[in-house]
Amino acid sequence: MRKPRLMTPGPAMVPEDVLLELARPVIHHRSDEAKQVIVEVSEGLKEVFQTQNDVMILTASGTGAMEAAIVNTVPPGGKALVLNAGHFAARWGSIAKAFGINVVTIDTEWGQTVDPEKVAEALRQHPDTVAVFGTLSETSTGTGHPIEAVAKVVAQTPAIFVVDGISGVGAMECRTDEWGIDVLCAGSQKALMLPPGLAFITVSTKGWAKIDAFESHSYYFNLKAARSKAKEFDTPYTPAHTLILALRTALRRIREEGMENVWKRHTRMSEACQAGVQALGLELFSAKPAEGLTAFRVPEGFKDSQIRNKMAERFGVTTVGGQGKIKGKIVRIGHMGYTDELDVISALAALEMTLAELGFDVEPGKGVTAAQQVLIGQRAAANVG
């Protein structure tokens, strides 16, 4: 018997009480009962997003929220500045191009963080930029970007700052209003502890001004329609309302733990995982790991699939490899949402036993011990970057 441990950076594990909500008989989505659920989750989402503005619910994956963020803010022919530092940041550019938007890119080496000074420079060179598109947690590289610092830069210009928080929101500190993020997107299947199917988006006053400035060629993802319905705790089209019902339970869990505590738990898990991986002689991929996942380089002479398949088959621990140009070069361990410290320990134990069985020169127990030392405060977090 192997218990399934889904240690991927989305989808992440879902608590049993949330899953059971999904097994309840379906109610009508326009009933008072369904509306009351939206009333409650709207409050909870504001807490998670750290905003006073409405958080709109879309029935789509995170990419749908990204499309909504683009097509509603930048008119065709308008200029978008994309902070390209990974597979998902690149998607900002792909979506924008599909909609006839003029894309300017700041390329950052994968695994490195975006430099706010370069953003300032690009905005000076392109004063007609309508929106800057960045990433809180780049899932493909496991990197946390300096969103607060970039937001400060963008705030001094007429441009708005749009952030993909899909694998970041709920796993790492992100203060939408305080930092001055204008548009923030998230998905249900990461730190929000649900299966995939819902996406979320919130917009600042500065952001709404861009949206109200033109008629977007959009219908399903029209944010003006979503805004007016959100005011009535409703959605323009049939929502995946059983997922919204389950979201209520997930948000109650977050409220009970407390947002700051949730962030701290993710920081602890992240630091412990980094320490464990490094104690095994493995190299972290990212200069600044995001709190929701840990990416390490596949050691010379091994294949990522060897490691990942053995972890899955022998120990039930599911991880993912690299995407795009780093396919085969890294392994990513997710630790977001419904994941606790002992899940991280378990993943590290599975990793070190797997490496030992594969003949990698490693001393089983060393990674786990290093992680435990971080968790009980006997050792500082891994020195990264």
Next chain:
Amino acid sequence: MRKPRLMTPGPAMVPEDVLLELARPVIHHRSDEAKQVIVEVSEGLKEVFQTQNDVMILTASGTGAMEAAIVNTVPPGGKALVLNAGHFAARWGSIAKAFGINVVTIDTEWGQTVDPEKVAEALRQHPDTVAVFGTLSETSTGTGHPIEAVAKVVAQTPAIFVVDGISGVGAMECRTDEWGIDVLCAGSQKALMLPPGLAFITVSTKGWAKIDAFESHSYYFNLKAARSKAKEFDTPYTPAHTLILALRTALRRIREEGMENVWKRHTRMSEACQAGVQALGLELFSAKPAEGLTAFRVPEGFKDSQIRNKMAERFGVTTVGGQGKIKGKIVRIGHMGYTDELDVISALAALEMTLAELGFDVEPGKGVTAAQQVLIGQRAAANVG
């Protein structure tokens, strides 16, 4: 105690074994296990859609599939002919206009069926029409349109025929390939016996030629991307894969019952419901009721909310009222998907007891008796239209 009976034309009730699939631990969406689920549901969807072509799965509500059907087939400035005979048919026009498409409309009185001869005439007048947009089952009026006949007309022209089958597919006869439907859309929360969150779309060879003729301004709903991923039993972006897992169980149920038998069950439920409603002295709204729902006019002197609220509060039977310009004028009873003959009998019993309590001149038992007579073949179906 009142058992909940969701007799709305979507969402419809979901079988217990399908709900329990949703309570299972989440697996990774790019795993072999997840792919095998798509392999199986792809076959099942072809059977339900009666097509040899791939049925693509979108994570969205039905409106998302409608948007996909429009933006991928008709370029901005291209001409679309919309067969406007209800609230949802009108949505075809709204989406097309949002994307800069030139919309020509054939207006049909709500509750009446589209006249294929008028479609032929319009296509003669507008030979540059790229696509004709129709509706299999117009949910807002409860009308089944003559899709086979319209498809024959459109097939003789260069235009393609795009059909909203959201509340029709799986509830009423619809032979995509045989009839010559070029694009057919459906949603998960109707006769497919799932909660909302998935949409489906299939495209004919003639349809793909339109799609391949230009670069659509779309990303999330780009059907070329969906097509190439569907060939690998995959999706371009994270799908709501727990719903796809549940779909497998729903499709196994349909396969076991047999598609033709599923259609026949819906026809029987529809005829029985019509007979029951008419036996109570109520007037059907539609000249040609769709098999998945029955709409009747609210009797003079009553409010639809009076009737519907009492049915819900006293008996647990949820129905819906009218939409758009017939709001307050009709009541709609859904009987699609996971609904059986005795559910229809129960809804009619609740309706007649409700009407009696409200003081409407009705003899309780008369509606139920008439429905039973249809079900055991002692009475011909209600004479409609």
